[in-house]
Amino acid sequence: MDMLSMMKQRRSIRKYLDKKVEWEKLEKIAEAGIYAPNPGGAQGTTVIMLDDAEVIDRIGVINAACENRNWSGRSVSADQPSIIDDLSIKSGFYGCPALGIVCIPKDRKTFVNGIGAAFTTAENMVMEAYSLDVSSCIVGRAEATFEKPEMQALLSEWGLDEKYMPLVFVCLGYIDGAYPQAKPRKEGRLLYIKKENA
Template identity: 35%
Template sequence: MNEMIEKIITRHAIRRFADRQLEEETLREILTAGLYAPSAGNNQYSRIVVCQDKAVNLKLGQLSRYMQFKGRDPGTVAHSISSDQPSIQDDFTIMDGFYGAPTVLTIFTRPGQYAHDDAAMIAENIMLAAHFLGVGSCYIGRTGEVFATEYGLERRKEWGVPEELEAVCNVLLGYREGPAPHEKPRKEGRIIRVPAAE
């Protein structure tokens, strides 16, 4: 199997992170991969905010968890995600929706038809580059809601994020704690082939 394909299919969401920060050169390479993601019309409007402040990441992670359940009983809305790398859906005692990740990226982009597409491609490049370099990652949604809160608005202003940009997603980065997650089988019937016209 092609080495790159093998790396792609062995990437998993990581939610158990070691108490160890990324080396600066490793982080720089991961971010460079993100900057080279495709964007609609090569607009390059997006911004990637890198936060390694434990207190800020914890507060944002707590807000992210709250946005997932919004006061509802987690037991009524949860479903199993992973026994290897439990999420807030699996373990209701987890109060940090960022799982203690030492580095949290927030991807902001200009609102519009392709905003989420651009952000998702940046995130995918980042997560694959991280895996190639031995770094764990996890994609987190709910980001727009978190940055619409008073605390989120204060942080983005403090960070100097242009007002016209919207928060789309987070990517958690850090070294995995514990064994790698086991392979999960792919569901059948997800590829539909259209035959060529005769």
């Protein structure tokens, strides 16, 4: 399948089967992340990949608690409800069996390109996942999630260099149910400036 078709078909998935993702696939997804465009060629991002469902759930519950879930009138997805759509969801990671955590150097957290690098990394990861039939969802609030002392302890246990901080999560797993369709694109989001031939 060509890349544009893949981009049109990939969706954020929030319902996962209780089925492990093969470690070889997770390694490919993490590797795709570190090939993303990065500011100044700095290769500043680090990707943590884990497949311990119990640990993922523990972090996910803290992640959900970091969100203001009372955004009335806001709907993210009817097919794949988010923690804002469905207040009964306990984990911000939706029970996914594998999780990527994209980290950036702490000294770049106020540098817009540093943050951009985390999201180019995450985007490469979700597209590689899609190409491997693995579903995914980018999830925020990583900074707030890892502010908690017990979460900092986890980073030390994993051996993450202290100069890095988590910035974005990538939930990974096999979809439970049917794959949703993309919402129609809003009008007026493309502005083409094509020079006509003389």
